[in-house]
Amino acid sequence: MSKIVKSDFNSEAVAGFTHRTAMEEAARCLLCIDAPCSQGCPAGTDPGKFIRSIRFRNVKGAAETIRENNILGGTCARVCPYDRLCEEFCSRCGIDKPIQIGKLQRYAIEQEEAFNMQILKAPAEKKAGKVACVGAGPASLACASELAKAGYNVTIFEREAEAGGVLTYGIVPTRLPKKVVDHDIKMVKDLGVAFEFNKEVKEADLTDFDAVFVGVGLWGAKIPDIKGKDLKNxxxxxxxxxxxxxxxxxxxxxxxxxxxxxxxxxxxxxxxxxxxxxxxxxxxxxxxxxxxxxxxxxxxxxxxxxxxxxxxxxxxxxxxxxxxxxxxxxxxxxxxxxxxxxxxxxxAIGQGPEAVDGFAAVATDDKGSVKVSDQFETNNEKVFAAGDIVNGGKTVVEAVAEGKAAAASIMAYLEKKGVK
Ligand SMILES: Cc1cc2nc3c(=O)[nH]c(=O)nc-3n(C[C@H](O)[C@H](O)[C@H](O)COP(=O)(O)OP(=O)(O)OC[C@H]3O[C@@H](n4cnc5c(N)ncnc54)[C@H](O)[C@@H]3O)c2cc1C
Ligand code: SF4
The missing domain is CATH 3.50.50.60 (FAD/NAD(P)-binding domain)
Known part of the structure; x- marks a missing residue:
């Protein structure tokens, strides 16, 4: 059980590891050769590898393993349901209790920030291809980062004043402090991704782009049809x-x-x-x-x-x-x-999709979710989609995983079209 500390609105409710407790926890790791924990992360992070690095005092190596794979490494360290993912697969479950993988990830990313480690860099050579991402939530941030790392020109259009989607406008800061989200988003900006805020994408805004990614999430309100539902407050x-x-x-x-x-x-x-x-x-x-x-x-x-x-x-x-x-x-x-x-x-009984046909002209199902192939392609060949608007509302790490996979599909599409 994580220690709960006293909190106000802007301080984190759960304490992280100190240097000493992080080393103690990493020392419990069995350094399993097959590292079953690594099969438990939807985004493909390899906990076995980064815990090994921490154990041998190579904290920068640990931060590299996390950050290169997941642009939202700091955020996921706070909000991932670890007990249902990597920690459930941990070999120590059969002995006493799993390694606290989430808290070790948090420790490595806190060190990355404290020592200003420069892990991700924008590539020196740019490609000609231009991609628009609609929405600045986890799915778009992950998709945009992968494309930017490969040299594509990416612009994220966000209707709110800041990036992050649910991370910034939903999850309570005592669970996910704003500075953690801001630090992760800085990594995206450092890769050269451009942001246009207060820009709701509607009709035909995206004709100048070679490909479009739709990661608009679920922001449609759901209130049950009971007497009094239209009252104020x-x-x-x-x-x-x-x-x-x-x-x-x-x-x-x-x-x-x-x-x-x-x-x-x-x-x-x-x-x-x-x-x-x-x-x-x-x-x-x-x-x-x-x-x-x-x-x-x-x-x-x-x-x-x-x-x-x-x-x-x-x-x-x-x-x-x-x-x-x-x-x-x-x-x-x-x-x-x-x-x-x-x-x-x-x-708080779930959220629904808002209409996307105005700008993306893609097929949706009867619930309004965008229909995609297993490569995150829509029925419009230049439009791709992922995250909550496709999966009906899951987790941050799944939105990241899908955003990354969609980026791979977009790159394959641009190659096929000869957009270098
Ligand atoms: C309150 C709350 C708590 C949660 N807690 C957890 C948790 O603890 N752990 C966990 O893993 N998951 C949690 N989730 C789920 C998780 O946050 C989502 O699965 C994830 O954010 C989905 O990412 P996304 O990028 O698909 O969408 P979003 O995060 O919703 O981002 C979509 C973005 O698109 C923007 N947008 C929408 N339409 C347009 C448009 N037309 N033009 C421009 N921009 C547009 C929105 O403003 C938003 O910024 C929680 C969700 C909520 C609502
Ligand atoms: S499964 Fe558990 S004990 Fe084995 S490498 Fe992963 S974290 Fe360490």
Whole structure:
């Protein structure tokens, strides 16, 4: 279990390793020849290799192994569900407990920043090919970095004022500090990728480019069709979190905040409300805590802040005159259950896609996700897509993995077209 430290809105909730504890943890690694941990990373990071480097005091070598493979190495060290990925594959699971791979990755990247290690460099020779990436979330950042490393000219168009997508406008900074995201994004900029902010791509903006990558994520609000859903101060999680990130000190969600959902997004909403000064914050989830998708450490952190958790209740109705005043819930058995006072109700029950046909002219499925081949090609030969807008919403590391694979496809397409 990671140690939880006292936190305000901008300090990280979980402590990292010191030099000594990192070396102690690396010393537990069995240096397995087949390194099963390496099969557990969707983005292809090789933990066996970077832990070996740390163990032999070659921290720069460790940072190189991570960064060359995953441009968002610092971010993934914080938000990856390690227990379901590399750590689950670790040979030490069969002996005592897995190596804390995520925290060792965090340590190596913290050293990279502290000692200003220059690991990635823009190539000296540029190619003629021009690629546009739409959206500056993990999928686009990974795709753009791979293309820039190969010498292509890449421009990322982002409708918000900053890059990062969910990393900047969603995940709570106590879990993922902004400076960690900014440091990862600096690596992308250092590779020569150009950014155009406050630029929502709509119609025909992209005709000048040889290829287009669509990594726009899921920003469509989802609120259940219950009585009172249109009252004031009823939010979808993405809108609530974006307000919390952009308004910062001015964000005032009210005294009593109810968050509906059981995933990391719900916990992020509840923590954001609490750290913004809400007195009573409660997460209400329709199943048991064991069934909830959020990481247990995140629930523990929420509890440590005084956030309440009610399980096996589903929203029935929101009551109020012009704005929400109470949230009514029914028990799992359908029997009328609880009534909670509420100045704001936040639904963290998933996000949906927004329309992309205006600018990308690509086929989508019945849910609005972009349809792609296993090479991330759409039905429009010059348009590729990956990340949440394709997979329906998964994880940061999967968006990175898909963005990298899409970059390989784009390069193959440009070669085929003779764009050097
Ligand atoms: C609150 C929250 C918490 C999460 N916690 C975790 C976690 O702990 N661990 C984990 O692995 N995953 C987590 N996830 C999931 C993870 O963040 C996503 O899977 C990942 O961000 C997907 O990356 P993406 O690049 O596909 O999309 P996004 O991160 O959504 O980025 C898309 C970008 O495109 C921009 N955009 C959209 N339309 C346009 C347009 N027309 N023109 C220009 N720009 C546009 C958006 O503004 C955004 O910046 C969480 C998600 C949320 C919402
Ligand atoms: S599986 Fe575990 S013990 Fe083996 S190399 Fe990977 S981290 Fe070390």
């Amino acid at each position: 009823v939010y979808a999680a993405v809108d609530f979190l974006k307000q919390a990130r952009t308004l910062e000190d001015k964000f005032a969600p009210g005294e009593n905040v109810i968050v509906v959902g059981g995933g990391d997004v719900a916990v992020d909403c509840a923590v954001s409300a609490k750290l913004a000064g809400a007195k009573n914050v409660r997460i209400v989830y329709r199943r048991t805590i064991e069934e909830a998708p959020a990481n247990m450490t995140e629930f523990e952190y929420a509890l440590s802040l005084g956030i309440g958790i009610t399980t096996e209740m589903a929203p029935a109705e929101l009551v109020g005159t012009d704005k929400v005043e109470f949230a009514m819930f029914d028990g799992r058995d359908g029997v009328s259950g609880a009534k909670f006072k509420a100045d704001a109700v936040v639904f």
